[in-house]
Amino acid sequence: MSKYAKTWWGQRFIAALEGFTDSGRLARGRSYSTDNRIKQWLLQKGKVDAKLRGNTNPYYGVYKEPTYKVSVQMTHLSEVQWQKIIQRLSQRASFIARLLLNEIPENIEAVFAEAGVHLLPKDYRDFKVACDCPDYEVPCKHIAGVCYRLAGQLDQNPFLLFEMRGLASEKLLRELANSSLGKVLSDAKSNATVELMPVDSFYTRPVLTELPQEISLKSFWQGQQPLPKSIEPSQPATIPAMLIKKGGDFPGFWQKQNSFIEVMEDFYLRMRKNTLKGL
Template sequence: MAKHSRTWWGQKFISALESFTDSGRLQRGRAYSGDSRILHFDITKGLATATIRGNVNPYFGVYKEPHYETEVKMTAIAAKDWTKIIANMSSKASVVARLLLNEVPENIEDSFTAVGKHLLPYSSKDFQTECSCPDYSNPCKHIAGLCYRLSGEMDQDPFLLFEMRGISKEDLQAELIKSPLGKALASELGDRTLEPEVATSYFTKPQTGAIKEIPTLKQFWQGQKRLPQAIPFAAPTSVSAIAIKKQGDNPPFWHKDSSFIETMEALYDRVKNKNSALL
């Protein structure tokens, strides 16, 4: 069975939910995380809301399909604490680089624990959940389904974690870019807009010029200078690794559980070793 989350931060989010939720409700909640159950899903200012389809159950007098309104919110971090956390993150190149690449570095929590906070949830105290269903238990299967959906969304946009903790992606990146490290990395990652040039032909236009001396037939066909016996190798082109990793380990077009970057690195290494004898 495929994981509901492919990143370590998404799996950590689910692990916190599983630590205080009944296993039976969790199992049923997985079935409520797909589009067939979630009619509406939205995240605004750190509040995740969803309209989830329930079940018709004549035994309990439910003859019409019910729709339940579900909410999940994480405990926000105060603005004064965010100032300290961002200052700590801005001093670490690896943290700033990964965040600007839309990834969450493994040591991200170090910047939070320094001020007595944490980004990823650890217990029920980190969650505030509500559901309009009649289930007495909180979280219910609908809340569990919304949390599973959230973990999948966090794979594509890890900044949802920060948004649910009280700071938007735009505000966080704006603060990170103010630091010297952030400015350097932002200039490397910045998209360059090139103005289109009008082309009248797809082929290079020939250029004419005056001939100082008319060559002989031998010179014309064989050339006046001897061709080099060995062709020197061209210097390898330098490509920024940051630009290559801009989409992260799980870009939108990549639907497998494995990392896209690790898969491509393995492929390139295989091609390189296979053709090493030809170089």
């Protein structure tokens, strides 16, 4: 498995690239996936158009630092094939739930196999690439660099994989919204923004109240009403930490190799234990 992608679908994407490219070329290509090399990045309609900073190379007659144009896309599925796939996806609650959490179900290829296709790339025939550098090998190190960068974005947003196959995420959500199960996914992934409410302070401020003229010592120390003798145990959430899980295992700010969701689950568990000890 490649260490340059974190999710299993990112790993599969890189594995397809490594399957038909020599290791030396890939090693050089990884260095071209950084911000220092990528001058421009545009991903739209399932195609990446990028501009990369190259190196001077007198052997090829390149004496001034060049800028190379690179394009990477995957073969698109037909409209008929997508309709069959969407119909089957919208009938499985497990698929809807995983997609809701920004994850691709590991058995999703079974749905695509029923339509005679596959989602994740298997070999070079799943890619359409181009680069205007003088290297005649395909993929060159610049194309490899773009693919490594793309694999990192797939980790954070698996819906890009559907776009690379020719189905925009907006259209996928709109089609799934026609079913009762798919509406859950559509609502959760909508771009509706929550209106921010202004506040006077980030902290809770004390509210001054007037004291009564006469104060009973008994009510002062014991309160106006007796405290309950027992506290009902709290019920765990039906879908715990939904807001965190919607971001996926590897959100954009999370640069570690381990799952962000697993770290937060452990954190919540330890906090809950500490809270119960104090009761």
